[in-house]
Amino acid sequence: xxxxxxxxxxxxxxxxxxxxxxxxxxxxxxxxxxxxxxxxxxxxxxxxxxxxxxxxxxxxxxxxxxxxxxxxxxxxxxxxxxxxxxxxxxxxxxxxxxxxxxxxxxxxxxxxxxxxxxxxxxxxxxxxxxxxxxxxxxxxxxxxxxxxxxxxxxxxxxxxxxxxxxxxxxxxxxxxxxxxxxxxxxxxxxxxxxxxxxxxxxxxxxxxxxxxxxxxxxxxxxxxxxxxxxxxxxxxxxxxxxxxxxxxxxxxxxxxxxxxxxxxxxxxxxxxxxxxxxxxxxxxxxxxxxxxxxxxxxxx
Numbered sequence: 459x460x461x462x463x464x465x466x467x468x469x470x471x472x473x474x475x476x477x478x479x480x481x482x483x484x485x486x487x488x489x490x491x492x493x494x495x496x497x498x499x500x501x502x503x504x505x506x507x508x509x510x511x512x513x514x515x516x517x518x519x520x521x522x523x524x525x526x527x528x529x530x531x532x533x534x535x536x537x538x539x540x541x542x543x544x545x546x547x548x549x550x551x552x553x554x555x556x557x558x559x560x561x562x563x564x565x566x567x568x569x570x571x572x573x574x575x576x577x578x579x580x581x582x583x584x585x586x587x588x589x590x591x592x593x594x595x596x597x598x599x600x601x602x603x604x605x606x607x608x609x610x611x612x613x614x615x616x617x618x619x620x621x622x623x624x625x626x627x628x629x630x631x632x633x634x635x636x637x638x639x640x641x642x643x644x645x646x647x648x649x650x651x652x653x654x655x656x657x658x659x660x661x662x663x664x665x666x667x668x669x670x671x672x673x674x675x676x677x678x679x680x681x682x683x684x685x686x687x688x689x690x691x692x693x694x695x696x697x698x699x700x701x702x703x704x705x706x707x708x709x710x711x712x713x714x715x716x717x718x719x720x721x722x723x724x725x726x727x728x729x730x731x732x733x734x735x736x737x738x739x740x741x742x743x744x745x746x747x748x749x750x751x752x753x754x755x756x757x758x
Contacts, residue, residue: 463700470697474690474709479716481686482552482559483724484678485544491675494544496662497682502536502653504683506646509692513643520636520644527632532645535625535691537652542618549611551726554596556717558615560739564589565623567746574627585745592738595731629698638695646688711740 488497506513520528547555564586570576578586597612633641657663666676694709714736722728 467697467701470693470700471709471712474693474697475712475716477685477690477693478559478709479556479713480720481682481690482547482556482717483720484682484686485547485555486552486724487678488675488682489544489548491669492662492665492679493660494541494548495656496660496665497544497679498537498540499653499656499660499662500676500679501540501683501687502646502649503657504680505536505687505691506650506653508684508688509639509643509646512639513647516637516640516644517647520640524633524636527628528636528641528644529648531625531628531633531641532648534621534628536645536649536687539618539621539625540687542614542621546611546614546618550609550615551721552724553714553718553721553726553728554612554732555615556721557714557732557736557739558593558596558612559619559717560711560714560736560743561589561593561616561619562622562626563743563746564739565620566626567623569620569623569627573624574631581748582746585742587742588745589739589742592735592742595735595738626694626698629695634699638699639692642688642692642695645691711743714740 485497488500492500543555567576567578567582568586571578593616597609597616629638629641669675718728718733718736
């Protein structure tokens with residue numbers, strides 16, 4: 459990576475940290491009024507409308523060979539991931555959701571090894587193990603003084619990070635020939651009909667009209683769509699094209715710290731076990747990043 463690209467990469471990482479570090483608390487506030495399906499519908503409609511200026515002209519410029527991976531990318535990143543995070547946060551704290559999101563770089567590496575035939579170094583394997591241990595601390599919670607009760611809603615967030623790792627690799631290897639803005643804008647346009655259907659199916663507009671006006675759940679929903687989805691996904695796509703999928707997911711170094719801070723300010727209980735688990739995951743991410751050397755996937 460050139461020095462110029464590295465500078466821009468870090469500028470984007472800081473911007474994404476501020477955006478995504480605040481996403482989990484905004485999601486928590488939006489869920490006080492809306493269901494996970496309504497949160498998905500609202501975010502996607504807002505993002506699609508915000509990027510329509512770029513998405514509609516881009517439709518004519520996309521070659522046929524890109525459409526299948528682009529549709530897959532759109533459904534996974536915008537539909538599946540959004541629903542998983544929202545559903546998970548109905549039963550876990552925003553801080554825990556933010557900490558578990560730190561698994562994204564590890565999942566990015568794992569997906570690259572499994573599906574894109576990238577090499578994994580021995581120390582990167584050690585990093586994955588440490589990350590797994592930290593994850594288990596958060597997923598297997600204590601109840602009545604005993605350990606062994608699995609929080610299945612936390613598992614949904616883990617599945618979301620796996621999907622993040624998959625789309626990061628898709629962006630780099632399957633969609634590399636397309637401009638980042640075209641990929642992001644069209645991906646929201648693809649799920650726009652699904653969002654409209656979900657909005658009417660769940661009476662989202664009725665819900666929106668009946669709750670108190672002001673900067674409440676609807677305001678947070680708008681911010682999630684504009685920042686967390688439209689701007690955030692564009693920036694991460696640009697970052698991946700400037701660097702590598704694993705380097706791009708380094709935003710998760712600082713995102714959980716900001717998520718913890720927001721959770722603490724909102725009255726969530728932050729325990730030492732959560733901080734310790736986050737520390738283990740961050741160490742594992744550091745190990746994976748330290749020995750990451752971007753390369754093209756091996757051919758069969």
